[in-house]
Amino acid sequence: MPTSSTPYPHPYSQAAQLDSRITIPRPVIDPVLAPIVDAFLLPEELEVSFLRGLAGGGGDDAFVTNADSILKAKPHLTHVEHSISGPDGNTVVLSVFAPKAPAAALPALYYIHGGGMISGDRFSAIPPLMDLLEDIACVIVSVEYRLAPETRAPGPAEDCYAGLVWTSANAASLGIDPAEIVVCAVSGGAPLAAAACLMARDRKLPTVPIKAQMLLSPMLDDRCESVSDKQFEYGAPWSGVTNRRAWGHVLGDTRGTDKVTMYQAPSRATDLSNLPQAFIDAAECEVFRDPAVTYAMNMWRCASTCELHVWPGAVHLFDAVDNPDVPLVGAAISAKRAWLKRMMMPQGKLSVTSMS
Incomplete structure (x- = not known):
């Protein structure tokens, strides 16, 4: 029987x-x-x-990602750090990566x-996010939000929303088209x-509507009761055991109860219109498969638009690194790049001042 400190004892592909x-x-x-x-x-x-x-590189500095390592790999970019007021008197830090001397205001990817x-x-x-954005001239704004269990939901979502509102309000000075x-x-x-997109809709801020949202292998439902939750309770890289524990850190004793709001767990939303x-x-x-599909279906039910992909035979974050030897990985990365180009390059013209 696996413990909390030892690796799962069977190959995931043979777990069943x-x-x-x-x-x-x-x-x-x-x-x-x-x-x-x-x-x-x-x-x-x-x-x-x-x-x-x-996340910190496992103690190996060679695997640590920070502003310096990113700029070393992408020397055509600049990095500026901004500190803004958060929702609880806290400070929210944003990192802005942008091409040097862009000719005009650019699209932005607000990354969480x-x-x-x-x-x-x-x-x-x-x-890997910048690799997805190759050939797309854009600005990346990445937000530092408070983590659970030190900060319970919806605190982290409120941090992300505050950064999103600030980014839109300061778009001109950031070289961004709001x-x-x-x-x-x-x-x-x-x-x-x-949750930030739901807040933006409900609070009518930013005043300029957010163009699109990209939810990749999304952790949406604290109830953890779907078919996929049950199928992958055990023998998966992010198991149902871990998923429930993570949600417990995020929500405390309210996990799975009717006290949870859509700003804490977006699957609780009943209105996904607009x-x-x-x-x-x-x-x-x-485990995230069925809640993701259900969220997409509820967007359609409420007349919102969604492109949905379920990657057959894949596991959580299987395409985090491009691998030309695995056709499934290539297909998933190609789909993401194609959608990003449609959203951020409506004319479909390649740019020489991109993230590549």
Whole structure:
């Protein structure tokens, strides 16, 4: 039986056959992807300290991402840090990466990092994000929000919303077109992105509507009761065991109760009308699959627009790094790039002052 400190004892691709606790059928992991997934077995119950250590490079400076390492890889960019007032008298820090000397106001990607809402920082996963934005001239604004359990929901979402409002209000000085802001988030950042878009709609700020939202493998539902939650309770890189524990850090004793609001867990929203158009994707073999599909379906039900992808045989964050040897990874990255180009380059013209 796995413990909270030892790696899961079976290959993820064979978990359904080897783990006696798995008693319901579930999709199988893509056979080309399986060796890669099985090579990185994690503890079944991911602790806050473990996740924060992982996000910090695992103690290896070579894997630490910060402004200096990003600019070293992308020397054509500038980085400026802004500190703004947060919703509770706290300070919210924003990192702005922009091409040097742009000819005109650019679209912006407002980025909210992942980490289950309990780990990571504003530099987490910025390099692969910039790879997605190759050939797109834009500004990236990345927000540093407070983490759980030190700050319970909706505090982190309120931080992200405050940064979004500030970005739009200060668009001119940042070299941003306020009508061309796309909110983007992965995993645990995605509920904060979705909540910020709900807040923007309900509070009618920013005054210029957000153009679009990109929710990648989104952690949307604190109830953890869907079919996919049950299928991947065990034997998955981000298991149902870990998912419930993370939501417990975010919400405390209110997790799963009727006290949870849509700003704390966006799947609680009943009205998804008048939202920015969305791109939502999920892996077939992850707990977040069915809540993501349901969120997309509810957007359609409420006449909002969404492009939805469920990647067959994939696991959580399977496409975090491009891998030309895995066709499924290439397909997922291509879909994201195509959507971003449609949102941020409506004329489809490539730019020489891009993130590449």
